[in-house]
Amino acid sequence: MSGKQLVSRIKRKLWTKAAGEDAYITSTGDFRTRERHGLVKRPNYAYGMLRAADVAKYFGKRKVTAVEFGVASGHGLLNMIELSEAIERETGVEIRVVGFDTGKGLPPLEGYKDHPELWRGGDFAMEDRETLMRKIGGRAEIIWGDIRDTIDAFTDALDPAAPLGFVSVDVDIYTATKSALRCLAGRPARSL
Ligand SMILES: C[S@@+](CC[C@H](N)C(=O)[O-])C[C@H]1O[C@@H](n2cnc3c(N)ncnc32)[C@H](O)[C@@H]1O
Known part of the structure; x- marks a missing residue:
């Protein structure tokens, strides 16, 4: 795993823990990802x-x-x-x-x-x-x-x-x- 990937994993983990996965996907996900999570x-x-x-x-x-x-x-x-x-x-x-x-x-x-x-x-x-x-x-x-x-x-x-x-x-x-x-x-x- 590259350093960039590791940072991104940690960021996702912390964000999800603090505000929930939906909040993370809403802020960072592209249209397809948000649609897949029912967030549009x-x-x-x-x-x-x-x-x-x-x-x-x-x-x-x-x-x-x-x-x-x-x-x-x-x-x-x-x-x-x-x-x-x-x-x-x-x-x-x-x-x-x-x-x-x-x-x-x-x-x-x-x-x-x-x-x-x-x-x-x-x-x-x-x-x-x-x-x-x-x-x-x-x-x-x-x-x-x-x-x-x-x-x-x-x-x-x-x-x-x-x-x-x-x-x-x-x-x-x-x-x-x-x-x-x-x-x-x-x-x-x-x-x-
Ligand atoms: C529940 S409302 C639609 C709400 C809308 N889809 C929304 O999500 O904002 C039902 C509508 O169906 C229309 N409607 C029902 N029967 C109809 C018919 N035979 N021909 C045309 N419109 C009809 C009514 O005029 C009414 O405005």
Whole structure:
């Protein structure tokens, strides 16, 4: 072991003892190391989006599409934008970020599978569309409307050069989830 390696080992040991391993990784780790330790914001999105970029690169693609079904006030979509920028720096693969939402909250519920004891039409309505669009600043698209009516045109128009690599389904109700999952049916050239 070289002197440099020894110093680095001692530094890690002392740091970890004093503040814990997470603090050490957060301060010294690169993006992949922090992701592996679950130390980036929205680790569930980070994991899938990073894998999507890696797989896209493996297949010689320079771009991949990542989707959030259910945007509400946009916290998740803004996290996806931040992650896409970090992942682009890490992999060189560009990420097209797309959100889907009615803009008016949950659509009317259609039966017991939508859990009317938990939810009501209109729940999670977007509070301030203009502010969200300003924060997004052109770094993501939002497809407005009921997913049931928008999903097929979106999937049909996916560019095989930027295939679908990641989806988050966060729409709360069964009927909307079923519609969202239509993006995975068929069209093998349009997804990873
Ligand atoms: C729990 S919120 C999403 C929260 C967001 N993913 C986040 O992490 O910040 C659920 C959203 O799904 C949307 N949604 C539910 N069903 C939908 C449908 N059929 N079409 C479009 N949007 C829908 C609602 O408008 C609501 O804003």
